[in-house]
Amino acid sequence: MAVMAAVVGFTHLLTGFDNPTLVRLVTTLLDGPYTSRQATYDLRRLGRKGLIIRMHGSHRYQLAPLGRRVAMLFAKAYGRVLAPGLAALDPQLPEALSTRSELATAWRRLDRTLDQFINDGLAAA
Structure with a gap:
């Protein structure tokens, strides 16, 4: 995942x-x-997955069209799903705000x- 994030950069x-x-x-x-x-x-x-293309006559690479689409998918999924979802799961989120989110x-x-x-299991043991 870090490699794809780097390539997107x-x-x-x-x-x-x-x-x-x-x-x-x-690194x-x-x-x-x-x-x-x-x-x-x-x-x-x-390269085999078609996400990057090797530039002819060199040891350099560019993001392929499919790679750009995957990069946009990752960016949108992070911005629209992952970040708000993780924010809603924050244990330090005030109760008034957490009750707004299912x-x-x-x-x-x-x-x-x-x-x-867990407490019931430990008490029984």
Whole structure:
């Protein structure tokens, strides 16, 4: 996922991106080690899936049209579904706001039920 996020960041580059550039960005995103060998593997997989295209006569890559559509899907899903959903599930969200969301209400009910189940199990043991 971090690799795709990094590749999406290269969409504006007319000259494309290369392996070392991808390694630097993914290492920053993961906040951990990411080797050139891993980048080569990921680039090969993204190319086979049609998400990136190797530029003729070089070791540089560009996002393919399918890759752009997938990138837009990820961006929209994050902005419209994931971020608001995670915000509704925030345990520090005030009760007045959480009761407005069916997702937050269901999540809190599940959380309370699980806590009760665990406490009953520990008390029985």
